[in-house]
Amino acid sequence: MTRYLIRPAQATLEDATLLLQAERFSLGDSDYSPEEALAALQRPEHRAYLALWGSEPAGFCSCLRIWDGLIPCLEIDMLGVVSAHRGRGLGTALIRTALNDARSEGISRARALVHVGNRASLRAFERAGMRPEGPARALHVYAIQGFAPVPYLPTGWQVEERETRREGFTPRLACALRDNAGSPLAEAEVLEVHTLAYRGFWVEALRASAPRGLHVLLRHLVERAKALRLDEVGYLAPPSEEVGFSADDLAFAGFPIVGTYDRLREAPR
Ligand SMILES: CC(C)(COP(=O)(O)OP(=O)(O)OC[C@H]1O[C@@H](n2cnc3c(N)ncnc32)[C@H](O)[C@@H]1OP(=O)(O)O)[C@@H](O)C(=O)NCCC(=O)NCCS
Structure with a gap:
């Protein structure tokens, strides 16, 4: 009798094809070719799993090893x-x-988004042990349409950048915007992610003292993403009273809301 087998997906064209078949008949978010999916699978931070019914793909799951602030974490x-x-x-x-x-690799935290x-x-x-954390959040996405650079930085303003690369995790970039007097205007932390559906920046943290600084820093992230040939920049916004800017400020900068999501976490054991 045929039964289900769940196994890690290997970074091969065969498994990339099986993953995309499972994706196409379940989520339907990806228009990747097997070669594009393989490029994502080959990255050291990617972990993917296949559920097979005989030789037929029945399900899949794709995850990224990230630094969630100072904590190593699995993003499902x-x-x-x-x-x-x-x-x-x-x-x-x-x-x-x-x-x-992930636990066997020393990662005891996990997070996920559910529409x-x-x-x-x-x-x-929930059955797997994860729980919603806090209120639902709006996901704002800037979809990159072309890669020609656009000037955006007012004269004298500067962006300082610090990139952190840890073996086996998504790259992390911290950016700080200052005006001509050197005063801090806005800060952001982003992860560079290569999923089975797109390449993008996830804005993990965003702080700004005024909308002008927010817009210029978001513009910087978009220009940086274009230089890396990414597809989009996404930001899961906390409630506006926590961050001091609104959904309208984000929409003004080209980041409309594309959906509302619950953030789930697995508590440490
Ligand atoms: C979400 C999904 C992966 C679940 O897969 P699954 O193999 O059916 O999941 P499980 O059998 O482990 O558990 C599903 C649970 O949801 C419940 N469920 C299934 N369909 C449901 C529905 N339409 N409404 C409410 N609950 C539902 C099941 O009863 C079960 O809960 P229970 O154990 O309390 O009865 C699958 O429905 C799917 O692929 N959906 C489309 C893609 C998608 O939404 N992916 C998730 C993106 S975060």
Whole structure:
């Protein structure tokens, strides 16, 4: 009798093809070719898992090893089970496999985003031991349409950058914007992510003393992303009273809301 097998996906064209087949018939977010998916799988921070029914792909999960502030963490980025195989515990089992594998590599924290209203996904994450954290957040995304550089920095203003690369984790970039007097105007921390659906910056933290500084720093991130040939820059915004700027400020800078998500975390054991 055929039964399910869950295993890590290897960085091969065969497994990249199986992952994309599972993705296409479950999530449907990726228009990647197998070669593009393989390039993401080959990165040292990527961990992906396949659920197979015989030789047929039944589900998948794709994760990134990130630094969440000062803590190593697994971001469970994409999850999907082909409709004919749903409701049999495969989604939960894929998440558990990813969490167990991360623990065996010394990573005991995990996080994920679930679209508000996606009950099946929320249940699967909860059954695997993850819990929503805080109120739902709006996801703002700047979609990059072309790569020609655009001047954006007022005369005399400067952006200081510090990049951190740790073996086996997504690169992290910290940026600080200062005016001509050297006064701090805005700061951001971003992760450079290569998923199975896109390449982008995730803005992890954003602080600004005024909208002008916010807009110039966001523009800097977009220009930086264009120079790296990324597809988008995304920011999961905390409530505006926590950060001092609004959804309208972000939309003005070209970052409209594309969805509302619950952030889930696995508490340390
Ligand atoms: C989310 C998804 C991966 C779950 O996969 P699955 O193999 O069916 O998950 P499991 O069987 O482990 O658990 C699903 C849970 O959700 C419940 N569920 C399934 N469909 C549901 C629905 N439409 N509404 C509410 N709950 C639902 C199941 O009953 C189960 O909970 P229970 O154990 O309390 O009964 C799958 O539905 C899917 O691929 N959806 C489309 C893509 C997607 O949304 N991915 C997640 C992005 S974060």
